[in-house]
Amino acid sequence: xxxxxxxxxxFSNIPMEWKEVSPTDSMLFCLDYFQKHNVESVLDLGxxxxxxxxxxxxxxxxxxxxxxxxxxxxxxxxxxxxxxVRALFDYSDLVNxxxxxxSFDGVVASKILDNIxxxxxxxxxxxxxxxxxxxxxxxxxxxxxxxxxxxxxxxxSDNPTKGxxxxxYKDEELEKIFPELxxxxxxxxxxxxxxxxxxxxxxxxxxxx
Ligand SMILES: C[S@@+](CC[C@H](N)C(=O)[O-])C[C@H]1O[C@@H](n2cnc3c(N)ncnc32)[C@H](O)[C@@H]1O
Numbered sequence: 051x052x053x054x055x056x057x058x059x060x061f062s063n064i065p066m067e068w069k070e071v072s073p074t075d076s077m078l079f080c081l082d083y084f085q086k087h088n089v090e091s092v093l094d095l096g097x098x099x100x101x102x103x104x105x106x107x108x109x110x111x112x113x114x115x116x117x118x119x120x121x122x123x124x125x126x127x128x129x130x131x132x133x134x135v136r137a138l139f140d141y142s143d144l145v146n147x148x149x150x151x152x153s154f155d156g157v158v159a160s161k162i163l164d165n166i167x168x169x170x171x172x173x174x175x176x177x178x179x180x181x182x183x184x185x186x187x188x189x190x191x192x193x194x195x196x197x198x199x200x201x202x203x204x205x206x207s208d209n210p211t212k213g214x215x216x217x218x219y220k221d222e223e224l225e226k227i228f229p230e231l232x233x234x235x236x237x238x239x240x241x242x243x244x245x246x247x248x249x250x251x252x253x254x255x256x257x258x259x
Contacts, residue, residue, distance in 0.1 A: 053165070053214045054118050060210045061121035064099055069129060073105050076239040080158065080189045081109055083247060087187050089156040095144055095178070096162025100126030100137065106158070107135035114154070115139045116147040144174045153183045160191040161243070163227070164217050171217070171227070179230050184253040188231060192224055194242035 084092070090112060094103045097115030099122045107113045107130060115137060117123050123141040130137035140148045157178050163171060178188060196204065196218050204216065224246055225233055231248035239245050
């Protein structure tokens with residue numbers, strides 16, 4: 051089965067309780083970071099059912115979310131409507147989405163960039179860089195590092211996302227994924243998820259003209 055079909059199945063019956071779950075440490079840290087950097091607009095890549103999008107929008111940030119699962123995007127749209135928050139969603143792949151020509155103060159990529167291949171990541175990372183305003187912040191969350199034994203266990207385990215792409219990155223590799231951006235932080239969040247925060251250079255030359 052293709053990744054898209056697996057995700058579509060995962061999101062075919064979304065529990066209502068997902069809306070009630072408290073924000074995680076990584077989400078709270080991200081909000082605080084965005085607020086300190088005056089981030090007013092955010093692109094949420096691989097937004098799923100909109101957990102991050104709705105949370106950020108409820109805190110006053112204007113959000114656009116992208117995901118290739120139709121079920122997830124429908125859920126996110128309805129949720130944002132119920133909450134009466136500024137969040138728009140597009141059902142699309144990470145690259146050719148309808149917000150691709152727009153730029154944002156912040157981009158969130160939570161638990162998504164290791165669900166695509168290394169090859170695809172190089173295309174997506176260029177797209178992300180062009181989506182960021184000068185001085186903009188990129189907030190990424192990656193899965194914990196898995197050694198060979200953990201990987202085998204995961205492959206054998208019976209979980210709903212069994213079979214999807216899992217690219218495993220060492221910490222040193224993650225640090226080099228966006229060579230054009232400045233890495234500001236690398237921290238470990240809940241359950242060992244790895245959070246990396248980058249900033250796009252301010253265009254000082256243009257400011258000096
Ligand atoms: C682990 S979930 C993370 C959801 C959300 N970002 C979060 O942290 O709660 C990964 C999401 O990425 C989406 N996804 C995976 N590959 C994608 C692709 N190539 N284009 C768009 N969305 C993708 C899946 O549909 C799923 O919603």
